[in-house]
Amino acid sequence: MIGGMSRKVPDISKIQIERKAAEGEVVDVMGGAGRWEVKVHDHGLVALVDVMPRLVPKGKTADFAIVQAARVSYGAGTKQVSEDRGLIRYLMRHGHTTPLEMVEFKFHQVMPIFVARQWIRHRTASVNEYSARYSIVPDRFYRPSVEAVRKQSTVNRQGGEENIDEGTAEQFLAYLDGVEAHYAEYQRLLEKGVTRELARTGLPLNIYTEWYWKCDLHNLLHFLELRMDPHAQLEIRDYAVAMFAMIQAIVPEVAEAFLDYRYQAVRLSRLEVEALRAGGELRTENKRERAEWEQKKKAMGL
Ligand SMILES: Cc1cc2nc3c(=O)[nH]c(=O)nc-3n(C[C@H](O)[C@H](O)[C@H](O)COP(=O)(O)OP(=O)(O)OC[C@H]3O[C@@H](n4cnc5c(N)ncnc54)[C@H](O)[C@@H]3O)c2cc1C
Numbered sequence: 145m146i147g148g149m150s151r152k153v154p155d156i157s158k159i160q161i162e163r164k165a166a167e168g169e170v171v172d173v174m175g176g177a178g179r180w181e182v183k184v185h186d187h188g189l190v191a192l193v194d195v196m197p198r199l200v201p202k203g204k205t206a207d208f209a210i211v212q213a214a215r216v217s218y219g220a221g222t223k224q225v226s227e228d229r230g231l232i233r234y235l236m237r238h239g240h241t242t243p244l245e246m247v248e249f250k251f252h253q254v255m256p257i258f259v260a261r262q263w264i265r266h267r268t269a270s271v272n273e274y275s276a277r278y279s280i281v282p283d284r285f286y287r288p289s290v291e292a293v294r295k296q297s298t299v300n301r302q303g304g305e306e307n308i309d310e311g312t313a314e315q316f317l318a319y320l321d322g323v324e325a326h327y328a329e330y331q332r333l334l335e336k337g338v339t340r341e342l343a344r345t346g347l348p349l350n351i352y353t354e355w356y357w358k359c360d361l362h363n364l365l366h367f368l369e370l371r372m373d374p375h376a377q378l379e380i381r382d383y384a385v386a387m388f389a390m391i392q393a394i395v396p397e398v399a400e401a402f403l404d405y406r407y408q409a410v411r412l413s414r415l416e417v418e419a420l421r422a423g424g425e426l427r428t429e430n431k432r433e434r435a436e437w438e439q440k441k442k443a444m445g446l
Pocket residue numbers: 265266267268269302363366370371375376377
């Protein structure tokens with residue numbers, strides 16, 4: 145890029161900006177609050193710091209911005225989808241997701257690094273994270289209670305549902321104590337002049353980080369669908385559920401349609417539809433697919 149002096153500053157002095165009043169009374173979707181906060185675990189936090197649109201016509205929610213955008217594409221001709229809730233449900237059912245991108249959420253979140261590592265895989269958000277090169281990492285560590293230490297599942301390699309016996313849980317927490325004790329060493333080495341960027345490399349995965357995370361509603365629903373799912377790790381699920389509670393209050397109609405058509409919906413493959421029609425077996429030797437079909441049938445009460 146050449147830039148610099150070869151660029152002329154455009155003359156904007158003659159551009160007239162008309163500042164028009166809102167058509168009717170408007171209200172703040174966050175009720176005038178500076179931020180909304182939900183505490184997660186001992187040191188974690190989900191704070192909603194801003195929403196677009198922040199101001200909506202009195203009596204409406206931020207669902208309004210989705211309907212407003214969708215109506216541009218429908219024009220004046222389609223009166224039959226003119227009811228707001230019906231339109232939002234139609235968009236959700238048919239995967240017309242662009243209007244959902246008209247709503248954005250900015251969060252401040254505090255979470256352990258092992259949660260942040262899973263979270264950051266969602267590439268569609270804008271993120272600005274605390275710099276452990278620039279600043280000293282505070283001594284906040286994730287530590288489950290004795291009752292919350294889970295036993296490795298024998299059917300799901302990535303998780304655990306039941307609790308482990310108390311003795312082993314206490315042993316696990318003592319192991320975490322040992323890891324946390326290294327924090328004093330981190331401080332000592334910083335005092336001796338080791339750079340922050342190197343000293344941090346000895347810190348454990350259960351220490352907390354924090355970031356600002358901005359995402360549009362379409363991508364946020366994708367995040368929530370994956371991370372509120374029982375297959376996601378409980379610790380990140382707790383954050384996802386806190387975020388869902390917040391957005392539910394801002395876009396209640398989208399939240400309802402999300403639960404109805406995505407989160408609690410059952411998607412069937414062609415083989416599954418055939419099995420359903422014929423009232424017979426699923427035509428596959430794949431054990432995993434068969435197990436998933438059994439789960440789906442159970443979810444549908446069959
Ligand atoms: C229960 C669970 C277990 C998991 N286990 C593992 C694991 O063992 N190992 C592992 O590495 N990961 C694992 N993941 C992470 C997973 O593979 C995804 O990286 C993560 O869920 C983000 O999903 P995404 O890419 O759809 O989301 P986002 O990054 O938010 O992207 C949203 C959508 O945008 C599109 N998109 C974004 N970027 C691109 C791109 N560059 N090219 C094309 N399309 C793009 C895609 O359609 C994508 O679905 C796991 C996730 C879950 C929920």
